[in-house]
Amino acid sequence: MIELLAPAGDLEKLKFALLYGADAVYVGGQNFSLRANAKNFSLSDLKEATSFAHQYQKKVYVTVNIIFHEEDTIGLEEYLWSLSDIGVDAVIVSDVYVIKLIREKEIPLEVHLSTQASVLNPLAAKFYKNLGVTRIVLAREATREDIKAIKKATGLELECFVHGAMCTSFSGRCVLSNVVTNRDANRGGCAQICRWTFKTDEEPIFSMTSKDLNMVSYIEEMIQLGVNSFKVEGRMRGIYYIATIIKTYRELLDKIQNHTLKEGELAYALAILNRCANRESSPQFFEKLPGEKEQYFLGRQEVSNQDFLGLVLDYQEGYVTLEERNLFKVGDVVEFFGPNIETFTYTIHTIENENREKIEVANHPNMIVKLPVETPLQKYDMMRIKVFDKEDYL
């Protein structure tokens, strides 16, 4: 079983992730999850999410991955029973007490060990296997040798991050946020102090910001090593990011498994992924210890772009209805992409506003416009600036 696992910060993102090709999503409830200040999912949201995912034979995993203080354990058992009743497919936990509670109370929940536990070796994995976990999300610091050894020794399902932001520290081994802002990193309040700057006795300033993770070039090898689930980071990310990253990895995974990946397609995928991210990326620890080239040295260095132009709301009689996300105008060369269409190029010749009046520019956020497009489109498709031509890579 090879699984593409996507983040989902709310119901809308969950739907995009699943429609764009994720086999499963991981989400946070409103308690006990490491993104305490995200929108997150109420129990009723989780019910809807699980029902939606199961319609498509896809899965929902719920993070219960804080490190528990005594006060946090109140209501935990009831919450776990609720998750079980809803029918979520697994919980992702890091605190050993949660694993023990689920097993002792015989709560019918599959348990995945969070990357917060930082498992790097087969014996640590065995410890957790004996406690009752069925899958381990390995530490991002795991090398190919570690992955191979853990799989061989335990036979456990292995989940590895393949894309997205990195903690500078081992996950779960940092309380800088607690110290500097009093926000508890291991209970969902991380203020990302590792992306701040520090004075030293020397000039210049010190920073330790890590570049992002990107495992595109190693997907095939990871499959051979026995990795079961390919995980994308980013529960706080928007729908465009999720759609683009998931669609790209979906196509890569399918083509690798079908042996249909053409030369140049990896490079094209990398170009798309890098354009979508706001930081540079690298394979990080898989092959070698990351050095100075895998870090930034002047604090946060994030670049955002306005590539996401519009979200398709409807298509009728040769016209697509779009909700504008970034400015576009007559003459722009764009691309449509979506869950069920081949990405295609389109030159904008006409834009109509909601009153069917012709306009030159769509320049108001969320304004509704119509464009004449011959190729049928569907709700959830997206329009973006055309930056790369796939043919140039093949």
Next chain:
Amino acid sequence: MKTRFLVIPPFKIEKKDTDVDFLFPLKGFCVGFKHEYAYQDIPRDSYVYVNRLLDTASLEALGNVLEESSFRGIVFEDLGVLEYIREKGLDLETILYATHASCSLKTVDTYLDYCDTVVLSLDITKEEIDLIVSQAKKPVSLYIYGPIAYMYSRRTLLSNYEKHFDLPVNRQLSLEEEMTRKAFLGIENAFGTVLFDKCLFDGRILMQNEGIRYALVNLDWEEDLDFETWFKDFKQGKALPHTTDAFLQQKTIYRLPPKGSAS
């Protein structure tokens, strides 16, 4: 039960005090120490400290050391160490110090099913620590004095910075966060980087609790010390300069107050 002190020495000290045992950071298996000890140099019947998260090869190497040696006990972070000792049936006292993961009574009790004692995390308040000490199913242990680690990275963050800016590499660096002016000391070796509070942790107030198995005292940052005198003063409560009590009186939060509410 009388609490015993596990003291990390800055240099080899002859053991005299009867309620003290020495704890030696094991060279090659620790991060964030100024002084580490090759296993051949560690006296028999001492305790060893292994605070790295261990990759597969390192755990195998550690296993060889543990099987050859005759340490009395081991303080460790990686649960692979515990599993190794259990699988091999080694006669070693197991002292788990999962730096940031032992924060509730229920969690600690779960760990205590598998090891002899647990060193409590210092990310919780004195009140929370008191509760765990008094109710845990076995006697727990406390870190009561020394450098307090706030972040552990596998990356060599200091030498990366020094290389990037063409500075001499010395693997120790004083840092001050620019907005809050909070001061840290970074210490690095080939296995990673640890950021510490610039002040030493003083948690002697926690010794008011009864039934503590071990009290850990870390003198790694001391360079010149008459241990007997220092330790006598320490036990008698003599004030020490430049200390912090970390979170003992400072409860952390994790949900921001709603926008518009009074802060």
